[in-house]
Amino acid sequence: xxxxxxxxxxxxxxxxxxxxxxxxxxxxxxxxxxxxxxxxxxxxxxxxxxxxxxxxxxxxxxxxxxxxxxxxxxxxxxxxxxxxxxxxxxxxxxxxxxxxxxxxxxxxxx
Amino acid sequence: xxxxxxxxxxxxxxxxxxxxxxxxxxxxxxxxxxxxxxxxxxxxxxxxxxxxxxxxxxxxxxxxxxxxxxxxxxxxxxxxxxxxxxxxxxxxxxxxxxxxxxxxxxxxxxxxxxxxxxxxxxxxxxxxxxxxxxxxxxxxxxxxxxxxxxxxxxxxxxxxxxxxxxxxxxxxxxxxxxxxxxxxxxxxxxxxxxxxxxxxxxxxxxxxxxxxxxxxxxxxxxxxxxxxxxxxxxxxxxxxxxxxxxxxxxxxxxxxxxxxxxxxxxxxxxxxxxxxxxxxxxxxxxxxxxxxxxxxxxxxxxxxxxxxxxxxxxxxxxxxxxxxxxxxxxxxxxxxxxxxxxxxxxxxxxxxxxxxxxxxxxxxxxxxxxxxxxxxxxxxxxxxxxxxxxxxxxxxxxxxxxxxxxxxxxxxxxxxxxxxxxxxxxxxxxxxxxxxxxxxxxxxxxxxxxxxxxxxxxxxxxxxxxxxxxxxxxxxxxxxxxxxxxxxxxxxxxxxxxxxxxxxxxxxxxxxxxxxxxxxxxxxxxxxxxxxxxxxxxxxxxxxxxxxxxxxxxxxxxxxxxxxx
Numbered sequence: 001x002x003x004x005x006x007x008x009x010x011x012x013x014x015x016x017x018x019x020x021x022x023x024x025x026x027x028x029x030x031x032x033x034x035x036x037x038x039x040x041x042x043x044x045x046x047x048x049x050x051x052x053x054x055x056x057x058x059x060x061x062x063x064x065x066x067x068x069x070x071x072x073x074x075x076x077x078x079x080x081x082x083x084x085x086x087x088x089x090x091x092x093x094x095x096x097x098x099x100x101x102x103x104x105x106x107x108x109x110x
Numbered sequence: 111x112x113x114x115x116x117x118x119x120x121x122x123x124x125x126x127x128x129x130x131x132x133x134x135x136x137x138x139x140x141x142x143x144x145x146x147x148x149x150x151x152x153x154x155x156x157x158x159x160x161x162x163x164x165x166x167x168x169x170x171x172x173x174x175x176x177x178x179x180x181x182x183x184x185x186x187x188x189x190x191x192x193x194x195x196x197x198x199x200x201x202x203x204x205x206x207x208x209x210x211x212x213x214x215x216x217x218x219x220x221x222x223x224x225x226x227x228x229x230x231x232x233x234x235x236x237x238x239x240x241x242x243x244x245x246x247x248x249x250x251x252x253x254x255x256x257x258x259x260x261x262x263x264x265x266x267x268x269x270x271x272x273x274x275x276x277x278x279x280x281x282x283x284x285x286x287x288x289x290x291x292x293x294x295x296x297x298x299x300x301x302x303x304x305x306x307x308x309x310x311x312x313x314x315x316x317x318x319x320x321x322x323x324x325x326x327x328x329x330x331x332x333x334x335x336x337x338x339x340x341x342x343x344x345x346x347x348x349x350x351x352x353x354x355x356x357x358x359x360x361x362x363x364x365x366x367x368x369x370x371x372x373x374x375x376x377x378x379x380x381x382x383x384x385x386x387x388x389x390x391x392x393x394x395x396x397x398x399x400x401x402x403x404x405x406x407x408x409x410x411x412x413x414x415x416x417x418x419x420x421x422x423x424x425x426x427x428x429x430x431x432x433x434x435x436x437x438x439x440x441x442x443x444x445x446x447x448x449x450x451x452x453x454x455x456x457x458x459x460x461x462x463x464x465x466x467x468x469x470x471x472x473x474x475x476x477x478x479x480x481x482x483x484x485x486x487x488x489x490x491x492x493x494x495x496x497x498x499x500x501x502x503x504x505x506x507x508x509x510x511x512x513x514x515x516x517x518x519x520x521x522x523x524x525x526x527x528x529x530x531x532x533x534x535x536x537x538x539x540x541x542x543x544x545x546x547x548x549x550x551x552x553x554x555x556x557x558x559x560x561x562x563x564x565x566x567x568x569x570x571x572x573x574x575x576x577x578x579x580x581x582x583x584x585x586x587x588x589x590x591x592x593x594x595x596x597x598x599x600x601x602x603x604x605x606x607x608x609x610x611x612x613x614x615x616x617x618x619x620x621x622x623x624x625x626x627x628x629x630x631x632x633x634x635x636x637x638x639x640x641x642x643x644x645x646x647x648x649x650x651x652x653x654x655x656x657x658x659x660x661x662x663x664x665x666x667x668x669x670x671x672x673x674x675x
Contacts, residue, residue, distance in 0.1 A: 025135070052290070054292070056289070057285050
């Protein structure tokens with residue numbers, strides 16, 4: 001599926017909503033302000049490794065439910081790679097947009 | 111309701127940390143502290159109850175396993191290898207024995223049923239065949255699991271299949287499994303957490319006891335007095351939905367929940383409808399009290415709480431009107447006010463989903479509770495017609511029967527201990543196993559009290575325990591149901607305790623009041639009516655056992671069973 005009409009402004013809120021949903025359950029005792037600069041992995045990340053897995057699957061479901069996008073995000077190599085697409089909300093949004101513009105692009109750049 | 115932080119130990123053969131995270135959530139009135147046993151070490155964890163994981167003793171242990179992991183023969187059946195039902199059931203028994211042993215180290219153990227994800231088709235049309243299928247043995251294994259814990263006081267099986275059904279296809283996501291060994295979808299875990307919280311409330315007497323229901327557009331469709339015909343029953347989808355609403359409320363009543371009405375109507379018109387409408391399922395006798403008038407509903411609920419001698423935190427308020435719901439929430443935050451759907455066809459579902467009426471036992475007293483309150487109402491009428499209080503008490507022909515704690519009364523006694531808030535000296539909460547263990551200690555005694563009068567039996571409504579130390583007998587529990595407060599039963603209990611303490615060799619009987627914010631009536635009794643001498647703090651009360659504690663003149667005391675001393 002390649003819905004060309006989708007913009008960054010369509011994708012980023014879905015990423016943030018999925019992240020918020022997972023954090024509300026996975027880190028229920030923390031109050032974390034979320035925006036596109038929020039780091040997902042690495043130093044200052046809001047997610048641990050299990051949280052990242054939960055988030056990836058949750059985001060796939062949100063993209064499917066809200067934007068009818070079938071995108072595969074749960075690539076373990078991508079999640080753990082240096083400079084991973086999962087570094088921040090912004091990089092992940094870029095990654096999803098890139099997937100949309102080139103559906104044949106490999107998920108992992110390594 | 112005070113916030114609670116019970117300790118939960120989670121034991122699983124999949125990654126169960128996400129459930130621990132949800133249970134820690136702070137928005138709920140119960141926020142669990144959690145411990146997670148190492149991944150896939152179910153047997154080791156259940157066997158080694160001396161390990162750090164079990165210290166201090168957890169309040170709740172959740173043992174959530176995958177069937178193919180616990181029951182190896184079932185795993186073979188899933189792979190279409192020959193394996194017998196008998197072997198599977200024997201392996202279920204091995205597992206349940208482990209759970210039973212571990213249950214001695216926890217207040218409550220919860221075991222979710224075994225489930226299979228929707229995409230597991232097993233053997234297709236052969237799947238429900240005994241010798242070939244996967245669904246058939248899974249059902250038998252779950253039944254064996256449930257049967258194994260029949261009679262257990264602190265092991266309960268939770269219906270995980272309901273969580274799977276509610277969530278649908280995302281109840282088990284293979285991606286979560288392969289990436290993180292998470293066997294259950296996040297939404298399933300939320301349902302599980304809700305049931306675990308409900309179980310905790312049930313164990314600790316935080317169960318709601320009263321429904322206060324609005325009438326128009328809540329108990330029936332339309333406005334009585336305005337609309338020509340209110341909608342209930344008949345060949346009408348909305349009418350059928352309201353008939354089901356009433357059936358559900360009647361079912362709650364049979365489980366021990368008291369039904370009341372709080373509604374803005376003309377009382378005579380509303381009661382005539384309840385009494386005479388041919389399609390009504392609930393009749394006036396089904397309600398223990400009502401406030402049908404044009405006053406503020408919050409004030410009416412507060413009045414009902416006083417009339418029924420129950421706290422506001424015992425109430426659930428059902429009203430279709432969001433303004434009324436908001437008003438009651440704001441004025442009486444202790445009252446539970448669930449959102450109700452705009453679509454009336456969904457009203458029965460909303461009522462069935464309420465999880466605030468769960469109890470850890472269902473006793474005869476529960477089933478008869480509404481009748482007991484009706485008797486109480488008759489007593490009230492008799493009281494208003496009597497002259498002095500003493501005349502009224504004499505007219506009741508009150509009989510109090512004392513029994514030591516035993517097999518036949520322990521279940522109800524535990525329930526009373528855990529549910530009673532107002533006339534409760536220390537508000538000590540114990541599971542049945544803990545209460546029995548405490549009672550079996552040397553120099554510990556637990557008495558229970560059954561109350562009856564000329565209007566009928568009030569049932570097992572009192573519990574008291576003493577612990578003798580040298581020449582002092584300490585009252586550790588002094589609990590009386592609000593249903594029988596203020597009739598001299600309190601002093602009768604002290605009389606029985608003082609006799610017991612004297613026979614145990616004590617020279618004085620001591621009660622130390624522990625305030626909880628809800629047990630002031632107990633303090634009032636000890637200060638003003640017990641006749642015991644108070645110390646300077648006004649919280650420790652003593653009775654010199656050289657003096658006989660007087661039995662109230664209007665009470666006939668009956669002793670049952672062997673002498674407890």
